[in-house]
Amino acid sequence: MFTKILIANRGEIAVRVIKTCRRLGIATVVVYSDADAGSLAVEMADESVHIGASPAAQSYLVADKIIAACKETGAQAIHPGFGFLSENAAFAQRCADEGIVFIGPNPGAISAMGDKIESKKFAQAAGVSCVPGHIGEIADTAEAVTIAEQIGYPVMIKASAGGGGKGIRVAWSRQDVEEGFPAVRAEAKASFGDDRIFIEKFIESPRHIEIQVLGDKHGNVVHLFERECSIQRRNQKVIEEAPSPLLDPATREAMGAQAVALAKAVNYDSAGTVEFVAGQDKSFFFLEMNTRLQVEHPVTELITGLDLVEQMIRSAWGETLAFQQSDLKINGWAIESRIYAEDPYRKFLPSIGRLVRYAPPAEGQQDGGYTIRNDAGVREGDEISMYYDPMISKLCSWAPTRIAAIDGMGRALEDFHIEGLGQNIPFLAAVMDEERFRSGQLATSYIKDQFPDGFQGAQATQAQLDILTAVGAAMQRVQAARARSQASGLMGPARDEWVVAVGSAKRRVKVSGQDGEVTVALLDEGRSLSLTDIAWRPGQPVFRARLGGQAFTVQVAPAAEGFDIRHRAAKARVLVLTPRSAELHGKLPAKQAADTSKLILSPMPGLVVSMDVSQGQAVREGEVVCVLEAMKMQNIIRAERDGTVKAVNAKAGDPVAADEVLVEFN
Structure with missing residues (x-):
């Protein structure tokens, strides 16, 4: 068996390979770019070799540097992981020529x-059924349009060397091909070093198996x-x-x-x-x-x-x-949820930054008969950069049945806490609770079908409304108890009757108990909510307890008033008010949102690939304003209204932050 393997990759897959090598008694070497100098993979590997600047084209895609690192460390074999050089036949042949085993x-x-x-x-040729399409290279956009119209819309424009969702577009019209073909070619060149493109028929409402x-x-x-x-x-x-x-x-x-x-x-x-x-x-x-x-x-x-x-x-x-x-x-059955650094409330746009808090759920067998596994290449304090795929981790659940695996995943997503950047955990939790997904009626159009207007969270169910109400009341009681203990003798008896406002819903409650057990009586409903096994102290971002014997976890944060509390995809501002305060609070005017209708804002941090308008230019709704690149993907930004350009605040090659003003209209 090999005694030393070099891993020509980064992030969670590098960590994943290291874990298996450790179990087999094989020493590991990882290569790393500037952006990954302090990564978990570098920390875990037996040896590490710096191979260049952060862009993959200057590091992970440079075969000469990978081969040199292998020879320098005496590694006998290279595991390429996925992406980068993993499907590069020339690299595999180069390894063989150099006497290195390509895994x-x-x-x-x-x-x-x-x-x-x-x-x-x-x-x-082998008699395998294939999707109808043009099987061959396409020279330019004009040829792409001709082929697409021969096949019939919709068509799929795909990079020949593509993978991981990169270098692919669905075109529903001639305009889509004219815009999408060069974008796919550019993505393919940047991600794979190969800009060959082909086109095939897009089958509507398919499943990907x-x-x-x-x-x-x-x-x-x-x-x-x-x-x-x-x-x-x-x-x-x-x-x-x-x-x-x-x-x-x-x-x-x-x-x-x-x-x-x-x-x-x-x-x-x-x-x-x-x-x-x-x-x-x-x-x-x-x-x-x-x-x-x-x-x-x-x-x-x-x-x-x-x-x-x-x-x-x-x-x-x-x-x-x-x-x-x-x-x-x-x-049994297994589910994997990809935890991405992206903001589901802003059309899933990439979100880069530092993991200020990173607390994944416990792995292994859990109460309830399910098992959790989390493959990650990050730790608290690490940074998700703009140079690579925005994946944070891959959360997996296993159980004897599909529904049990889904329920286990839902609980694990509740327990997963991240701060510092946008992440898609609320969206994943919403899918786990959604009836069509639970029934198994899937299609590649599922997200578009079920969330046609984008993701804005989920309406709290009655059970979730109870959780949010009980948690808000319990948090207020814990904080009040702490204040009383710090001001002994200076305060009167504790108030126990309150109005809990969960969003616009108000409920009169009477709260009793302390420490790990709190009971919240719903005065207008004739029932009580019993919280037990409470695990929370002021300042902690996660509240764990049991409601009626059922374990749950919510994410909590103090707000200017009350608390922001999220259970799975249901999020609300929760206020615990005196009856008089509740009456007055209802009379406050609603805050007006800022008018950004005359601005084009950068939807994400990234790099301006092209600025397609200039000052004084008349622009029609739907026309391309600029192209941004982030996480190896090119994003076309279009005008949302007719107008004349008043100012252009960025040019090709400029880095921009999320919400930065790119273009202003009169």
Whole structure:
């Protein structure tokens, strides 16, 4: 077995590989850029080598630097993780030429299947059902428009070397192609160093289902069942699960057999994924093959009990697979939620900055019969930079059934606390509680269908209203008790009758108890809320307790008045008022929002790629104003109204902050 492996990646996947190597007794080396100098991966690895500036094109994508680091440290093999050079056949061949083992498929398999254009040609020749489209390179925008109109809208514009949701657009019209083709080409060049593009038919309301395959160097290939990855936003997977709620045993067997046949046809000898687009009728078409480890591999590990990183290492060493297809079984259900640094309340725009607080839920088996796993490459105090993917961690739950796994995920998301930047935990929690998701009626259009106007949180259910009411009353009582203890003899008896305002809803309550147990009597409803096992002290951002014996966690923060309290996706300002204060509070005028209708604000921190308007120019609604780049994605900013440009405050190449004024209109 190898004695030292170099990891040519960063973040959570670098940490993930280190953990397996430690268990196998293999020393590790990580390479790092300027931005990752103080990262968790660098701290955990046995050795580390600096390879350049923060942009990936100057560090993680430079093969010469990776190879030099390998030779410098005496590493025998390179694990590429995912992204960067993981699907680069030339890099895999370079490793072989240098006498270094590439922990991934052989260069021939990468060339045949890792290239999206060539993989479709190969799949067609092998008799695999493919999505209709133009299988070949496209020279320019004009040719792209011609091809799109021949296929018929909508079409998918995709980077041949793409992956991870980068380098992909859906075009519904000629204008979409004219704008989207150059944007996809630019993203592909920046992210993968390869700007070849192809176009295929976009199948509406599809499901995204992928088959995990695993091969060795002796011709053996098995599949490890499927993952459903239909919950996507901007073609980026958000929630994955294994197995799929769509498939029956016969369809699962057919998809698995087709994936294995395709892998065998190219002598596939590592972990890889054959992706399919599936109809609601269980029809399926080959989409592409990812010749690498997938971001969502943990859910497959949770239902099979296998360590895919270990299997990749063993295959690269030359070992024969220790199991056959008949030995593999599905055990239970697993869900993965990708925790991203993005603001769900602002159309999921990237949010960069420092993790002022980072407190993930406890891992391992939990009360309630579910298990939690959290794959992360960050710690409290680390920074999420603009140079890489905005993922913070991958939170996974496992349980014997799908509903139990969903419920376990919901509890884990409650327990996950992050401060310092925007994050999508409230949105993920909303999905876990949403009936369509719980029923398994999924499609890649799910987020657009269920949240057509964007995400603005969720209306509190009656149970959540009770939680918010009880927590607000309990917090006020704890704070009052502390104040009384610090001013002994100077205060009268404690008040116990209050009005708790949760948003616009007001409830008269009588509060009793202290320390770990508080009872809140709802005076107008004839019932009481009993909080037990309270774990909170003033200043703490998380409040844990049981309500009626049921454990829950809420995120809390002091506000100018009262508290901001969030339970899953339900968030409210909670005020605990005297009856007279409640009466007066209702008469206060509502605060008016600032008028920004004549301004174009930067929706995110990033870099201005192009400024497409100038002072004095007349602009029509919908026209492109500028293009911003953040987290390796290009974002087109359009005018929301007709107007004349009064001032332009940024130019191409300028870094900008969120809410910075880019353009002013008369």
